[in-house]
Amino acid sequence: MEEPRHNKEREILKLVSSFQKERAITALMDEYGEEIKRLVYTYVKNWAQTDDITQDVFVTLYLKIENFRGESALRSWIYSIAINKCKDYLRSWHYRKIKLTDEIIKVTRSSNQSTPETELELQDKKSELSQLVLSLPLKYREVIILFYYKDLSIKEICSVLNEKESTIKTRLRRARESLKKLFPAKEGSEQLGR
Amino acid sequence: MEDKLKQLKQEMDAYISPNKTFTDFDKHKIQKRIQNLSTENQKPKRSFIFPKAVSAVVFAVLFLVVGGIAANEMNLFQNEQSTESSDNASLNNESSIAMDQAGESSEDNATMKATDTEQLPASETAKQFLEGKGFEDPVYINTTEEYVVTKDKLTQEPWMKPWGLMEIAKPTVYLDQDVTVERFTVNSHPLEERFGKITVDVYVINGDAVGGIINDKEMYSMEGKTISEIYKTQGYEEWKASWIESIEADKPYSLKTETEATEPPLDDRLKGIYDAIAADQSQKHLQGLVPAEVIKLYFYAKDQNNFDVFYALYSQSGKYGEPVKSRITEEFEAESEIDPTRIEKYVTLQRSENIVQIEIFQDAMGGSFKTLVKENGIWLLPPELDNVIKH
Numbered sequence: 001m002e003e004p005r006h007n008k009e010r011e012i013l014k015l016v017s018s019f020q021k022e023r024a025i026t027a028l029m030d031e032y033g034e035e036i037k038r039l040v041y042t043y044v045k046n047w048a049q050t051d052d053i054t055q056d057v058f059v060t061l062y063l064k065i066e067n068f069r070g071e072s073a074l075r076s077w078i079y080s081i082a083i084n085k086c087k088d089y090l091r092s093w094h095y096r097k098i099k100l101t102d103e104i105i106k107v108t109r110s111s112n113q114s115t116p117e118t119e120l121e122l123q124d125k126k127s128e129l130s131q132l133v134l135s136l137p138l139k140y141r142e143v144i145i146l147f148y149y150k151d152l153s154i155k156e157i158c159s160v161l162n163e164k165e166s167t168i169k170t171r172l173r174r175a176r177e178s179l180k181k182l183f184p185a186k187e188g189s190e191q192l193g194r
Numbered sequence: 195m196e197d198k199l200k201q202l203k204q205e206m207d208a209y210i211s212p213n214k215t216f217t218d219f220d221k222h223k224i225q226k227r228i229q230n231l232s233t234e235n236q237k238p239k240r241s242f243i244f245p246k247a248v249s250a251v252v253f254a255v256l257f258l259v260v261g262g263i264a265a266n267e268m269n270l271f272q273n274e275q276s277t278e279s280s281d282n283a284s285l286n287n288e289s290s291i292a293m294d295q296a297g298e299s300s301e302d303n304a305t306m307k308a309t310d311t312e313q314l315p316a317s318e319t320a321k322q323f324l325e326g327k328g329f330e331d332p333v334y335i336n337t338t339e340e341y342v343v344t345k346d347k348l349t350q351e352p353w354m355k356p357w358g359l360m361e362i363a364k365p366t367v368y369l370d371q372d373v374t375v376e377r378f379t380v381n382s383h384p385l386e387e388r389f390g391k392i393t394v395d396v397y398v399i400n401g402d403a404v405g406g407i408i409n410d411k412e413m414y415s416m417e418g419k420t421i422s423e424i425y426k427t428q429g430y431e432e433w434k435a436s437w438i439e440s441i442e443a444d445k446p447y448s449l450k451t452e453t454e455a456t457e458p459p460l461d462d463r464l465k466g467i468y469d470a471i472a473a474d475q476s477q478k479h480l481q482g483l484v485p486a487e488v489i490k491l492y493f494y495a496k497d498q499n500n501f502d503v504f505y506a507l508y509s510q511s512g513k514y515g516e517p518v519k520s521r522i523t524e525e526f527e528a529e530s531e532i533d534p535t536r537i538e539k540y541v542t543l544q545r546s547e548n549i550v551q552i553e554i555f556q557d558a559m560g561g562s563f564k565t566l567v568k569e570n571g572i573w574l575l576p577p578e579l580d581n582v583i584k585h
Contacts, residue, residue, distance in 0.1 A: 022228065022342055026370055029224065033216035041210050051220065058224045059231070129198055130209035148202040180195045 009074045016065050025062045032075070033058075035150075036082050042145045043086035045134060053089055057082045072159050079152070080160045083142070090138070132182050140175035143168060221370060222344045229341065320376035320396035323403030326481035327416060327463075329380040329394075338395060339375040343368040349438045358437055359415045360397065360405030361424060361484070364547045366444050374398045377409070402571055403482075417484075460494050468494060468503060475506045477572055485550045485566045485573045486540035492564070492575065493534035501526055508575045514567050515578025522577065532562055 008031055015024035037054045044050055060081055068077055133144050146152045146160065157168050317334050324332040347353040348365050357365045376396045394416070396406040408414040415424055421433050460468060468491055470479040480488060488507060495503040504526050508517045532554055541553040548568040556562070566573045 022225070023372065025224070025228065026221070026342070029216070029221050033220065034214060037216040037220070038207065038210050041215070042206070050215075051223075054216065054220060055224050055227060059227050062228050062231070129202060130206045133202065133206070144199070144202070145206075148199045149206045151203070176195055176199070179199070183195065183198070 012074070013068075013070075016068075021062060021065065024065060025058060028061060028065075028078070029058055032078055036078065039079065039082055039145070039150065040086055042134060042141070042149070043083070043138070044089060049089060053082075053085050056085050060085070073156070076152070076156050076159050079146075079150075080162070083160060129179075129183075132179055135182075136175060136178060139171055140178060143171045144175045144179070147172060218369065222346065225342045225344055225370070226346055316374040316398040316401070317376045319398050319401055319403050320378065320406075323396050323406065323482055324378060324380060324394065326479070327406075327483075332378040332380045332394070335377040335379060335393070337374055338377045339373075341373060343371050343373050343399070345369065345441055348441045354434070354437065355413050355421065356395065356397065356407045356409075358421050358433060359407045359413055359419075359424070361415065362405060366441060367547055368399050368404070371399050373404075404571075460490060464490060464494075467491070471503045471506050472500060475502050477506055477510070477574065480507070480572045480574070482571075483573060485542050485552055488566060488573045488575070489540060489552050489554070489564050490534075493530075493532065493537070496526060496530065497534050508577050509567060509569055511569055513569070514576035517577045532556060 008027070012024050012027045012031070015021070015027065033054070036057055037050060040053045040057070041047070041050045044053060057078070061078065064081070068074065072080075133141060133149075136144065142161070143157060146157045147154070152160065154165060154168055154172075157163075158165050161168070317337070321332050321334065341347060341353070343365070345366070348357055362368075374397075376398060378394050378396065380392050380394055393409050394406050395409045397404050406416050408416065408418060412420075414420060421430050425433050464487060467479045467483070470476075471491070480491075483491075491503065492507050495501075495507065501523065505517070505519065505522055508522055509515075510517050533556065536556045537554055539555045541555065543551045543553060550566050550568075550573070552564045552566065554562040554564065565576060565579060567576045568574075
C-alpha cells in the first residue's frame with residue numbers, strides 16, 4: 001500500500017531539520033517531480049523550457065526549504081514556487097522571442113505542410129478538452145488546471161496564487177463559460193465535417 | 195461541461211505525455227546544479243580567509259625582520275660563542291619540548307577523532323570493513339568527500355577511477371545515493387614495503403561499505419592493483435572508454451578480473467580468516483573478501499577436510515536454495531578435478547551485480563566454473579544453482 005502523502009512530507013521535513021537537505025530534495029523530486037513538471041508544461045507549453053524551469057524549481061526548493069514554516073501544505077508551497085517561476089519566464093524577453101519564432105514556424109508549417117495526418121491529430125477527440133484548456137488565456141487556464149487537473153481546493157488555489165477567494169471563483173466561472181463557448185463550436189464543426 | 199472537466203485530469207495527463215516526464219536525467223541535472231551551488235558557496239569563504247592568512251604571515255615576517263635588524267643595530271645580541279651555543283641548546287630543548295607538545299596535541303586530536311569516529315556510523319562501518327579485510331588497527335583520518343552518486347560523478351575524473359578500482363560491476367545501482375568517503379591509515383598492509391604507510395579510502399553508502407581503494411600518490415585497488423592490471427586492458431584510456439559506455443547504457447561493466455593463485459594455497463591473511471571461520475563458523479569473517487578469495491577458502495576447506503568451514507561458505511538465507519547439509523556433504527566429499535595446489539589463476543566474470551562466476555585455471559586450462567552470490571555484501575556459494583538462475 002502506498003504511504004500517505006502527509007507521512008512522506010513529514011519525513012522530508014525531518015530530513016531538512018536534521019541537515020540532510022540533499023536527501024530531502026531527492027525525496028521531494030521522487031514525490032513531486034512528475035507532478036511539478038506536468039504543471040510547468042501547462043504554463044509554458046514547451047518541453048525545453050519545462051525542463052529548465054522544473055530544474056529551477058527544485059534548486060529553489062533546495063535553497064529555500066529551511067524557510068518553509070508549515071503555514072501552508074508543502075504541496076501548495078511547492079506549487080506557488082513553480083507557478084512563480086513559470087510566470088517569471090512568461091514575462092521574460094526570452095519567452096517572447098521564442099513565442100514569436102514558434103508562431104512564425106507554425107504559420108509556415110500550416111501553410112506548407114498540412115497533411116491529413118496532422119488534421120487527424122488536431123481532431124483527436126481524446127485530447128480536445130486539454131487542447132482547449134491549454135489555449136485559454138493564462139489567468140483562466142491556471143485556475144482550471146489547478147482546480148480540475150491538480151485537484152486543488154479553492155482555498156489552496158487562493159494560497160498558491162495569492163488571490164482572494166472571490167477572484168478565483170469569478171475566474172473559474174468565466175473560464176468554464178469560455179470553454180462552453182468553444183466546445184459546442186468544435187463539436188458543431190466536426191458534425192459539419194462529417 | 196462540468197462533467198467533461200471532471201475528466202480533465204486523465205485526459206490532460208495523456209495529452210501532455212502518456213509516459214513519465216520527470217526522468218532520472220532531470221534528477222541528475224538538479225543534483226549537479228545543487229552540488230555546484232555548494233561548491234560556489236564554499237569558494238568565497240576560502241578566498242576570504244586566504245588573503246587574511248597571507249597578510250598575517252607577511253606582517254609576522256616583516257615584524258621579525260625589522261625587529262631583528264633593530265635588535266642587531268642596538269647590539270642586543272652578544273656574539274659570544276659559549277652563550278650562543280647554550281642559547282641554541284636551550285632553544286633546541288624548547289623546540290623539542292614544543293614539538294613533543296605538538297605531538298601530544300596531535301595525538302589528542304587523533305584520539306578525539308577516533309572518539310568522533312565511534313559516533314559516526316559511516317566511519318565506523320568503514321573501520322569494520324578494513325578490519326574485515328585483515329588490516330590491523332586502522333587509524334581514522336577524516337571524511338575526505340561526500341557527494342551524491344550521479345552518472346557524471348561515475349564518468350568524470352577524479353571520481354570515476356575509484357569506482358573502477360573498487361571493482362563494482364554496476365555502480366549505477368547507487369545512483370542518487372549519498373556516498374561518504376572515509377580515510378584511514380592502515381598498518382600491516384602487504385604493500386607497505388612498496389608504498390610505505392598506506393592511506394586507504396573507504397566508500398560508504400547507506401551504512402554499507404561498498405569498497406575501498408589505496409589512495410597514496412596514485413590510486414590502487416585494495417590489493418594494490420592498477421585499473422589496467424585489474425581489467426586486463428591495454429591501458430587506462432581503453433578502460434575509461436568502455437567504463438563510460440557501460441555507465442551511460444546503465445549496464446553492468448563486463449568485469450573480468452584475474453587473481454593469482456597464492457603459494458602456499460592461502461596467504462597469512464586468508465589463513466587468519468579461515469581459522470576464524472573454523473573457530474566460530476561465522477560468515478562475518480568473509481566481509482570484504484573478493485569472490486576469488488572465497489573460492490580459495492572453499493578449496494582449502496575441502497583439502498583440509500573441514501566441513502564446518504566448507505558449510506559456512508554457503509548462503510544460509512534460503513534465497514538461493516536451502517542449505518541442506520546432506521547435499522552439501524555430497525559436494526564436500528565428491529572427487530574434484532581441481533587440485534588446489536595446481537590452480538594458476540581465477541578469472542572472475544561478473545554476471546550481475548550480485549552474481550559472479552569464477553573460472554578456475556589449472557595446468558593452463560580453464561573451463562571449471564564456480565558461481566557465487568552476494569548477500570549483505572558477502573560473497574557466498576549458492577546451495578542450488580537453479581535458484582541463482584531465477585535471480
